[in-house]
Amino acid sequence: MKEKIREIFSEVLEVEVAVIVDNLEYSAIPQWDSVAHMAIVAAIEDEFDIMIETNDIIDMSSFEISVDIIKKYL
Amino acid sequence: MYIVVTGALSGIGKETVTHLAENNWNVIACVERDCSDFKKFSNNLSKKTSQKIEVINFDLGDEESIINAAKKIKSLKVDLKGLVNIAGITKDSSVLMTSSQDLKHVNDINFFGPVVFTQYFIKLTQRSDIAKSVVFISSISALDGIEGMLSYGTSKNAIVNAARVFSRELGDKNYRFNVIAPGVIDTKMNEKVPSDILEKRIASTSLRRIGSPKEVSKVIEFLISDYSSFITGQTIRVDGGIG
Numbered sequence: 001m002k003e004k005i006r007e008i009f010s011e012v013l014e015v016e017v018a019v020i021v022d023n024l025e026y027s028a029i030p031q032w033d034s035v036a037h038m039a040i041v042a043a044i045e046d047e048f049d050i051m052i053e054t055n056d057i058i059d060m061s062s063f064e065i066s067v068d069i070i071k072k073y074l
Numbered sequence: 075m076y077i078v079v080t081g082a083l084s085g086i087g088k089e090t091v092t093h094l095a096e097n098n099w100n101v102i103a104c105v106e107r108d109c110s111d112f113k114k115f116s117n118n119l120s121k122k123t124s125q126k127i128e129v130i131n132f133d134l135g136d137e138e139s140i141i142n143a144a145k146k147i148k149s150l151k152v153d154l155k156g157l158v159n160i161a162g163i164t165k166d167s168s169v170l171m172t173s174s175q176d177l178k179h180v181n182d183i184n185f186f187g188p189v190v191f192t193q194y195f196i197k198l199t200q201r202s203d204i205a206k207s208v209v210f211i212s213s214i215s216a217l218d219g220i221e222g223m224l225s226y227g228t229s230k231n232a233i234v235n236a237a238r239v240f241s242r243e244l245g246d247k248n249y250r251f252n253v254i255a256p257g258v259i260d261t262k263m264n265e266k267v268p269s270d271i272l273e274k275r276i277a278s279t280s281l282r283r284i285g286s287p288k289e290v291s292k293v294i295e296f297l298i299s300d301y302s303s304f305i306t307g308q309t310i311r312v313d314g315g316i317g
Contacts, residue, residue: 035247042201051145053137054193 001074002067008047009063012040025062044070075153075204076126077298078195080104080134080188081161083112085261086211089287090158090294091116095125097295102128102147104161134161134187135179144194156207156298157195159188159233164226164263172224184229189236196249205248207298210237211290212255214313230255234309241307250306252297257313259285280315 009024010017013031026032032040041057044050044066050073052060060066077094081087082103091103105112108131116127128150132143147154162184165176192208199206215223216230234253241251258264258275276284290312296302297310 038197038200042197045197046201051141051148051197053141054190 001071004047005044005067005070006063008043009040009066012036012043020063022064023062026060040066048074050074075155076100076102076128076150077155078102078104078147078157080157080159080191081211082129083109085160085263086256086259086287086290086294087158087160088115090160090291091127092119093288093291093295094298095119095123095127098123098125099155099295099298100126100128100152102130102150102152104130104132104143106133106161107131134191135182137190140187140191140194143191144198148198153202153204154195154199154206155204156209157192158294158298159192159208159210161188162211162226162230164223166222166226166266167224168222169224177225177228180225181229181232184226185232185236188233192236192240196244200247203248205250205300205303207250207252207302208237208240209294209297210234210251210253211294212253212309214255214257214311214316217255217309217311237309238307245306250297250302252302252305252307253309254290254293254297255309255311255313256290257285257311257316259287259290259312261287275316278316279313280317283314285312285314 006017006020009020013036015031026037041052045052056069060069077099079087079091079101082091083105091101094101103116113129116129120127130143130146133139163180165180188210210233212230212233215227216234220227237251237253264272293312
């Protein structure tokens, strides 16, 4: 599941998978801005057929934390 | 394509559902509670217009209820064109007799709820290529500061600013956000207004008459449709020229 999420991040941000390290933080790379953040959320929601609450979206401040938050919905 | 309409049970909301369906839009009609009369109305409207009308129940004052509504809309798997935030409440009282609970409750329903629901609408539609439009119903009390309307006026004023901010941030993402500020419209919201005050307000309009929900719904449809494709971040008064 974690690697699937990593793939989604890589695809949406249009960077190599290797760039999506566990401790990659929101805004640490220019590609991961607020617009991309929403696109990542949308892609994850579609992939796993979930709906992530706004407060959790705001809390997704790094790749690792995002994975933990997404786990709650599965 | 579908338009989501909140506050569909009565007044401007119900008229908007009717007007949109009569003008070839499918509608997701949102009402707070399950109501057999409304279901009957929506079934009859659907048959009459050959448009689809889905009914969803949720409470704008409850974020979990809003989230569940968004999930239900997502499960319909339909193309969404727009959202009309009409649902609202009023609790009129003088400034010194307005409790903090009333201030909070009215702002929860009229401001926080619609803003949160709009956030979820954007989440649901951001990957679509359709040009989306969101309309908020505010009020002339938001702009003019009317005696006795502290809670209502401030909540509706907050909506004006919110729409402007949404429009600035998401204009290049294929979204438009506009506000309608109705004046004195013939709905249940006027039932508690003393008749002499109501008459005075109507007399102060250039058109010297009360407005109808139908007249507001036509402006809503214009703002939702691509006829208004270069209009965003605006607040349009529909008030008969009140002065």
